[in-house]
Amino acid sequence: xxxxxxxxxxxxxxxxxxxxxxxxxxxxxxxxxxxxxxxxxxxxxxxxxxxxxxxxxxxxxxxxxxxxxxxxxxxxxxxxxxxxxxxxxxxxxxxxxxxxxxxxxxxxxxxxxxxxxxxxxxxxxxxxxxxxxxxxxxxxxxxxxxxxxxxxxxxxxxxxxxxxxxxxxxxxxxxxxxxxxxxxxxxxxxxxxxxxxxxxxxxxxxxxxxxxxxxxxxxxxxxxxxxxxxxxxxxxxxxxxxxxxxxxxxxxxxxxxxxxxx
Amino acid sequence: xxxxxxxxxxxxxxxxxxxxxxxxxxxxxxxxxxxxxxxxxxxxxxxxxxxxxxxxxxxxxxxxxxxxxxxxxxxxxxxxxxxxxxxxxxxxx
Numbered sequence: 001x002x003x004x005x006x007x008x009x010x011x012x013x014x015x016x017x018x019x020x021x022x023x024x025x026x027x028x029x030x031x032x033x034x035x036x037x038x039x040x041x042x043x044x045x046x047x048x049x050x051x052x053x054x055x056x057x058x059x060x061x062x063x064x065x066x067x068x069x070x071x072x073x074x075x076x077x078x079x080x081x082x083x084x085x086x087x088x089x090x091x092x093x094x095x096x097x098x099x100x101x102x103x104x105x106x107x108x109x110x111x112x113x114x115x116x117x118x119x120x121x122x123x124x125x126x127x128x129x130x131x132x133x134x135x136x137x138x139x140x141x142x143x144x145x146x147x148x149x150x151x152x153x154x155x156x157x158x159x160x161x162x163x164x165x166x167x168x169x170x171x172x173x174x175x176x177x178x179x180x181x182x183x184x185x186x187x188x189x190x191x192x193x194x195x196x197x198x199x200x201x202x203x204x205x206x207x208x209x210x211x212x213x214x215x216x217x218x219x220x221x222x223x224x225x226x227x228x229x230x231x232x233x234x235x236x237x238x239x240x241x242x243x244x245x246x247x248x249x250x251x252x253x254x255x256x257x258x259x260x261x262x
Numbered sequence: 263x264x265x266x267x268x269x270x271x272x273x274x275x276x277x278x279x280x281x282x283x284x285x286x287x288x289x290x291x292x293x294x295x296x297x298x299x300x301x302x303x304x305x306x307x308x309x310x311x312x313x314x315x316x317x318x319x320x321x322x323x324x325x326x327x328x329x330x331x332x333x334x335x336x337x338x339x340x341x342x343x344x345x346x347x348x349x350x351x352x353x354x355x
Binding site for chain 1: 273274275276278279281282283285286289290
């Protein structure tokens with residue numbers, strides 16, 4: 001049985017694409033067959049985060065318009081045989097695709113893949129409607145900021161109105177130093193406010209920028225963000241994984257710095 | 263600022279949480295600012311029949327309150343209406 005997961009947030013820039021890339025890669029590391037679909041027509045970027053931007057020949061709109069076969073448009077990942085990307089079109093409009101066409105496309109992909117991840121565009125317009133149309137469950141990504149949380153709440157409301165079967169929350173870009181000072185909401189605060197099941201808490205990690213620069217997702221690597229994403233993947237598969245202690249792995253340097261600050 | 267305020271000074275994380283909680287209640291109630299303004303004006307009209315109120319300082323907002331029926335909170339319309347003068351007695355029609 002395959003599962004279709006939409007990664008959405010409402011607000012832009014909170015880490016939907018990064019989350020899609022890392023969860024997709026992480027599930028492939030767990031030997032699952034995964035396809036990631038970039039549904040942000042006109043503003044594609046999942047390809048560049050995955051480091052696959054030079055391999056694109058056909059895209060999502062080409063498939064839907066019948067200009068190529070689905071297989072031709074799927075790009076294989078550099079590292080993982082069972083990981084594929086369906087890139088979005090760069091020069092087209094969001095109206096080029098309808099929710100019904102997305103459902104049809106997804107049903108075709110269900111036959112071959114264990115997980116189908118949909119990277120949703122920001123906003124709540126056509127692109128959002130296309131992305132959620134065929135999804136079984138949703139990962140709502142937010143950061144601990146008022147604007148992102150407000151938008152996430154709106155998204156949760158819309159997903160519920162569309163009868164999304166399961167909604168889980170990813171709190172991204174936590175800065176533990178700020179949380180400690182009380183200058184940033186902690187994970188529990190965010191969960192309280194949104195009243196959605198938490199599936200992962202990802203710290204703000206410089207390595208994310210480095211990995212995006214290189215076009216290689218960092219899931220599974222030794223840094224905290226890499227472990228957090230790996231845990232999210234295991235939870236998606238139904239495993240119970242305890243949450244990381246994000247404060248645990250502070251280097252000697254930052255600890256010293258903190259001592260001097262006091 | 264009093265001495266106690268120094269100790270009680272809210273950090274910005276808590277400020278954000280409190281602001282969001284209120285904001286989301288009115289967001290979820292799907293209550294537009296226009297509608298709130300209309301409610302406010304109607305309240306002023308009604309109450310003004312009976313007493314002299316400070317219309318400029320009147321504050322109407324949607325918050326949450328404990329519900330007796332089902333253990334939890336329900337949205338509540340909260341109105342803070344400063345009274346200028348009580349002597350204006352209700353008229354019997």
